[in-house]
Amino acid sequence: MEQKLSKETLCVQGGWAPKNGEPRVLPIYQSTTFKYDSSEQMARLFDLEESGYFYTRLQNPTNDAVASKIAALEGGVGAMLTSSGQAANFYAVFNICEAGDHFVCSSTIYGGTFNLFAVTMKKLGIECTFVDADAPEEEIDKAFRDNTKCLFGETISNPGINVLDIEKFARIAHRHGVPLIVDNTFATPINCRPFEWGADIVTHSTTKYMDGHATCVGGAVVDSGNFDWEAHADKFPGLTRPDESYHGLTYTKAFGKMAYMTKATAQLMRDLGSIQSPENAFLLNLGLETLHLRMKRHCENAQKVAEWLEANPKVKWVHYCGLKSNKYYELARKYMPDGSCGVIAFGVQGSREDTIRFMDHLKMICIVTHVADARTCVLHPASHTHRQLTDEQLVEAGVAPDLIRLSVGIENVDDIIADLEQAMERI
Numbered sequence: 518m519e520q521k522l523s524k525e526t527l528c529v530q531g532g533w534a535p536k537n538g539e540p541r542v543l544p545i546y547q548s549t550t551f552k553y554d555s556s557e558q559m560a561r562l563f564d565l566e567e568s569g570y571f572y573t574r575l576q577n578p579t580n581d582a583v584a585s586k587i588a589a590l591e592g593g594v595g596a597m598l599t600s601s602g603q604a605a606n607f608y609a610v611f612n613i614c615e616a617g618d619h620f621v622c623s624s625t626i627y628g629g630t631f632n633l634f635a636v637t638m639k640k641l642g643i644e645c646t647f648v649d650a651d652a653p654e655e656e657i658d659k660a661f662r663d664n665t666k667c668l669f670g671e672t673i674s675n676p677g678i679n680v681l682d683i684e685k686f687a688r689i690a691h692r693h694g695v696p697l698i699v700d701n702t703f704a705t706p707i708n709c710r711p712f713e714w715g716a717d718i719v720t721h722s723t724t725k726y727m728d729g730h731a732t733c734v735g736g737a738v739v740d741s742g743n744f745d746w747e748a749h750a751d752k753f754p755g756l757t758r759p760d761e762s763y764h765g766l767t768y769t770k771a772f773g774k775m776a777y778m779t780k781a782t783a784q785l786m787r788d789l790g791s792i793q794s795p796e797n798a799f800l801l802n803l804g805l806e807t808l809h810l811r812m813k814r815h816c817e818n819a820q821k822v823a824e825w826l827e828a829n830p831k832v833k834w835v836h837y838c839g840l841k842s843n844k845y846y847e848l849a850r851k852y853m854p855d856g857s858c859g860v861i862a863f864g865v866q867g868s869r870e871d872t873i874r875f876m877d878h879l880k881m882i883c884i885v886t887h888v889a890d891a892r893t894c895v896l897h898p899a900s901h902t903h904r905q906l907t908d909e910q911l912v913e914a915g916v917a918p919d920l921i922r923l924s925v926g927i928e929n930v931d932d933i934i935a936d937l938e939q940a941m942e943r944i
């Protein structure tokens with residue numbers, strides 16, 4: 518039996534196992550195309566009768582190595598890289614939803630995902646009902662319809678820092694015969710593996726902690742292989758009935774546990790083409806090699822900063838699931854006993870102008886539209902990422918108008934606190 522590797526080892530060594538004489542480090546296959554000796558061989562690839570590379574829009578060896586590292590880290594059967602987290606979430610849902618379908622989603626999700634689900638997918642004829650993830654199961658049950666195809670949530674919501682009760686969500690989804698999709702961007706598989714709690718599909722914005730250095734926008738979709746599509750064949754005809762664009766091949770019959778990932782690659786990537794560039798995949802892989810070290814430091818620093826903020830009289834409120842006072846403390850301990858993430862939400866005393874003044878006086882900590890990278894940064898969602906939402910939608914999305922999102926980096930924590938302190942003195 519092959520040795521089962523730990524997460525730390527998978528971060529460093531997963532995905533790429535060089536053969537004799539091959540490069541030790543994952544190479545960048547900077548090639549759009551791949552050569553074959555016969556026309557017939559190439560034809561078999563096009564019919565999905567054989568697996569192999571032929572065009573980078575569909576598959577590329579660098580991307581595949583990094584995708585399989587992420588699949589291994591999450592404990593899934595397969596994964597694909599996408600050009601962004603947005604593309605990953607779109608593909609994850611669109612792979613099983615079509616015009617006339619419906620899905621259910623936690624209302625406390627990333628603003629970009631909210632827009633995608635509430636506005637853009639609606640234009641495609643796919644409707645989304647948003648639910649309060651903390652509501653009792655019977656309440657959430659009411660959102661489901663005959664044409665509901667999945668349930669969606671974020672392990673730790675961006676920017677509200679609400680923790681999802683994954684087991685509860687999995688129970689609800691499975692009661693209605695649909696898969697649970699979890700966006701695991703903030704926790705990363707280092708701190709939480711949603712498949713172990715019943716999630717069926719996991720997505721990532723690899724732009725955040727996985728890359729970790731703010732160099733590449735990217736995403737990933739991972740399948741656990743656990744959802745039984747055939748048991749609910751009528752709900753998922755795209756997977757369980759013949760695909761005319763592949764000579765009548767049926768994904769569940771031809772690919773078993775890889776049905777969902779194969780369809781996502783063979784149909785969605787083929788037709789929509791949101792691939793990650795091999796060079797970005799290479800950089801993402803460098804990030805992944807230290808993910809286990811960085812996450813630990815992000816969490817340690819964030820815990821200290823959150824405790825410092827909580828004790829500061831100029832701070833009105835702090836939301837961090839590592840604080841005992843936090844509503845999500847127990848859920849975080851259950852799902853993320855080794856730490857959650859480096860992102861803290863808080864508000865300062867005073868007016869909206871005080872919030873802006875505080876942020877403008879930060880020196881080392883920069884105002885950037887980013888989160889979850891090595892450098893500490895801040896953002897005011899109500900004026901930045903979420904400015905398209907109404908005040909009502911802001912509250913529904915768990916974003917207070919005075920919420921400052923502080924993404925604690927891996928610098929020396931004393932320097933982070935010193936910068937916060939000097940800016941706090943200006944209000």
Ligand SMILES: *Cc1c(COP(=O)(O)O)cnc(C)c1O
Pocket residue numbers: 601602603604606627629630671675700702703721722723724725734735736
């Ligand atoms: C950033 C983010 C996304 C979108 O990812 P991009 O890579 O920016 O497209 C999706 N979900 C969550 C939780 C995010 O933080």
